[in-house]
Amino acid sequence: MNHGWPDEYTLRAALTLAVRAPSVHNTQPWRFRISDHDIHLYLDSTRAHQSSGIDQRDAVLSCGAALHHLRIALAAAGWSAVVHRLPHPADPNHLASIELVPHRPTMLEHALNSMILRRQTDRRPFSSAPIPPGYLGLVSERAATLGASIRQAVDTTRERLVEVLRAAPDPGAGYRLDLAEWSGRPVTRDGAPARSVPLYSHPGGVPGMVGAPRQAGPDFAELLVLGTTTDDRLAQLCAGEALSAVLLTATNVGLATCVLTEPLEIPELRQRIRVGVLDERAYPQAVIRIGWASADVAALPVASRRPLADVLDPFEAAAC
Structure with a gap:
């Protein structure tokens, strides 16, 4: 921690978990920028589907999932995210700016954070066991x-x-x-x-x-x-x-x-x-x-993600 701001390791760890968010065809249509006191989330329109229309709804949805993953990861690390959504109307691809304040993690935040690396998309048939x-x-x-x-x-x-x-x-x-x-x-x-x-x-x-x-x-x-x-x-x-x-x-x-x-x-x-x-x-x-996944199915392989350097603006990645 440095002057009320997470250290480099904490930021990188949280962003690494954020990019585990699901996206259509694993397109990962997000970019991050880190300033002195904010984290910024952008839609990378070059990675949005051509067929998704002018509003790029599925890509924005994916970025929202990454934003929530990031908030949970930061909360578990002791930082509460104050999120300003669509902070600049003139730039619709600037989806959020995030300020951080020290925070005492809850048991729920720790629990959800531990699920980020365990969550997987399972397209196989599910068993007949009822969901409570x-x-x-x-x-x-x-x-x-x-x-x-x-x-x-x-x-x-x-x-x-x-x-x-x-x-x-x-x-x-x-x-x-x-x-x-x-x-x-x-x-x-x-x-x-x-x-x-x-x-x-x-x-x-x-x-x-x-x-x-x-x-x-x-x-x-x-x-x-x-x-x-x-x-x-x-x-x-x-x-x-x-x-x-x-x-x-x-x-x-x-x-x-x-x-x-x-x-x-x-x-x-x-x-x-x-x-x-x-x-x-x-x-x-x-x-x-x-x-419920069937008891006799094999474990799913882990889907890959781009390295963090690929989703951080180059200058900010060096300054992180």
Whole structure:
């Protein structure tokens, strides 16, 4: 600690955990800048999907998850983050500036921090063991504290949601180009490795699962829809923070998760989910598969991330 500011080791450790946040196809669309008394988060628009539209919603969502990861890592290290979201309206890619004040970590912050390296995207079918209602209530509460809502899709609502997810038309050449560029890579520090690319749509599950049909049993995943009451960039950033809180909370109680955002990039499908699942009370930002991993499955490989020097502005990296 130096004059009320974390030392270099603490900052680097927190940022290393921040970049463990999930992003679509592992694009990691974030950049950080460190000044004398602030940490700044930027959207790296060069790493956003061409097919995600002018608002780059999925990339902003990913940056929100990185922001929450960073806040949790700093809190566990003894620093509370005072976040100013979208601090400069003239620069919409400047997503947050963060001031730090000394802080006594809570047990919850320590617990969530320890989950950052354990959380993984699991696209395999989940087991039939029921999720205790209290667990689903807990993830909903954590999302609500960050300005988002969680709707569990059950019965006819689930049928509607799965139908919409399966009804995705050809999203066009832009999306196919993104998929080819960012997925199916053999060994890489970014993008989705070949082993994580969905190979089929499970007849009892939802699009986006991996494996071969002969190897998979029924999928008993619950489906949650994370939504926000507005749909501007601020809401999308907060939705990413809430998504991170949901995923880390689920990991902490032993649940497996998989985030689906790609179908929501198709405006017609997103509107159908807003109307048919969320009753037009919220804008869908992500669909989350959640459940218990099957006891007999192998451990998932750890997804790679770019080195910290690649996501810190060069001058700031040297000054960190």
